[in-house]
Amino acid sequence: MRLANLNASLTLRNSLELIAAVQIYMQTVVEKKVPLHFCQLILQQDLLGGWTLIKERGTQGSKGRLQREHHESYADAESAMMRARDALVNKGYRVVFIRGEAIS
DSSP states (O other), X not given: OHHHHHXXXXXXXXXXXXXXXXXXXXXXXXXXXXXXXXXXXXXXEOTTSOEEEEEEEEETTSOOEEEEEEESSHHHHHHHXXXXXXXXXXXXXXXXXXXXXXXX
């Protein structure tokens, strides 16, 4: 029974990893007496073929605020993600890392 649960768990984990597409993690520049802020943009495919852009923002070390946007196509979702990234760069955030690959 344990082996069956382990296989089901691994299958679920592998399928979830295939769904996740792109993650961008950003932070504000470190300044004295100003708390560090973060923003995480995650683009992932939903189970019905659409795409969800998840935006999480907050002060480093605390729970962030979550927003979700649904898009019908990958191109629309990717465009929305790049607009959000550019707006945050204009507000003083910098990209710390990008994980995942764009889908062609």
